[in-house]
Amino acid sequence: MADFLTLIHPAIAIAVVFPLIGIVINFAWQTRQRRLQADRNQKIPPNVGKEHVQIGKKLTGAVVGISILGLAHPTFDAAIKNRAFSQQPGETVFLILMFAATIASLVFLYKSQPRWWRAIFTLLTSLGILVIGFQDLILQRQQAWIYRRDAEWYYSHFYYGIAVTLLMIVSLAIIPEIYRDRSHRWRTIHVVLNCLALLLFIGQGMTGTRDLLEIPLSWQKSYVEQLYIQNCQTQPCDVVAKPIGNK
Ligand code: HEM
Numbered sequence: 001m002a003d004f005l006t007l008i009h010p011a012i013a014i015a016v017v018f019p020l021i022g023i024v025i026n027f028a029w030q031t032r033q034r035r036l037q038a039d040r041n042q043k044i045p046p047n048v049g050k051e052h053v054q055i056g057k058k059l060t061g062a063v064v065g066i067s068i069l070g071l072a073h074p075t076f077d078a079a080i081k082n083r084a085f086s087q088q089p090g091e092t093v094f095l096i097l098m099f100a101a102t103i104a105s106l107v108f109l110y111k112s113q114p115r116w117w118r119a120i121f122t123l124l125t126s127l128g129i130l131v132i133g134f135q136d137l138i139l140q141r142q143q144a145w146i147y148r149r150d151a152e153w154y155y156s157h158f159y160y161g162i163a164v165t166l167l168m169i170v171s172l173a174i175i176p177e178i179y180r181d182r183s184h185r186w187r188t189i190h191v192v193l194n195c196l197a198l199l200l201f202i203g204q205g206m207t208g209t210r211d212l213l214e215i216p217l218s219w220q221k222s223y224v225e226q227l228y229i230q231n232c233q234t235q236p237c238d239v240v241a242k243p244i245g246n247k
């Protein structure tokens with residue numbers, strides 16, 4: 001069961017999120033080609049822009065959802081193991097409320113039109129993700145329940161994942177600006193930010209599969225931890241394979 005729960009997030013990422021990314025990028029390319037009239041035979045249908053935005057909106061929901069799932073599993077797994085529900089009920093309620101508030105802010109962001117409301121809900125959704133991700137610092141907990149790979153942030157699944165999630169939230173928030181702005185400045189900002197998002201998505205594929213390799217199966221866990229402790233006694237710990245997070 002524990003192994004199955006670990007697999008839900010990667011399985012949804014591969015089966016749902018990555019196919020959506022492919023569709024969004026295909027439409028993005030066509031939207032640009034059509035707008036720049038690079039399509040000499042006029043084969044690209046006029047609604048590709050609309051299709052790109054429609055699937056793009058779904059992609060934002062899927063990416064925020066998959067990140068929340070990736071953050072929720074280690075959080076509640078550790079909460080159950082540490083009996084946090086009975087020992088630190090205040091903290092547990094705070095965390096549950098943070099997850100609920102983040103999802104609610106995203107729903108409101110989808111619904112709001114005025115610029116200020118979009119700015120406020122963008123901020124709240126992003127803040128929610130950050131507070132959940134850095135919960136141990138905010139709650140001044142000794143142990144981090146979410147494995148952030150702080151020392152190696154430049155290839156951390158957590159930091160890439162949070163960055164790409166924030167980029168998707170911003171993409172959703174600035175849709176009216178892209179359409180309103182005749183100078184195409186917002187369009188250019190969107191394209192630059194989302195080219196970066198694309199690189200981060202590729203990074204998520206690579207760092208995610210690596211992390212999956214590092215998490216031992218439940219029946220192997222105690223042996224792997226034992227090996228780690230033994231290895232640390234004979235050589236510096238940073239040159240031996242580390243068991244990931246609190247797994
Ligand atoms: C990997 C993700 C994405 C990439 C690489 C991407 C890239 C692009 C590109 C190249 C264009 C055409 C720009 C041009 O006309 O020069 C575009 C347009 C646009 N994108 Fe995206 N995009 C992505 C995700 C999203 C998401 C998630 C949303 C919204 C939630 C979104 C909303 C828009 C909008 C509103 C336009 C203008 C469409 C039109 O002209 O009808 N994009 N995007």
Ligand code: HEM
Nearest residue numbers: 006010013067070071073074157158161204208209211212
């Ligand atoms: C759009 C793509 C993805 C996003 C935005 C994303 C985001 C996240 C986030 C924010 C976390 C929590 C922080 C952490 O533990 O590192 C996480 C955890 C994790 N991700 Fe992903 N991820 C994505 C794709 C993948 C893929 C493709 C795989 C593997 C094939 C994967 C494997 C994992 C694993 C093993 C964990 C630890 C989860 C756990 O403890 O249950 N992720 N992901």
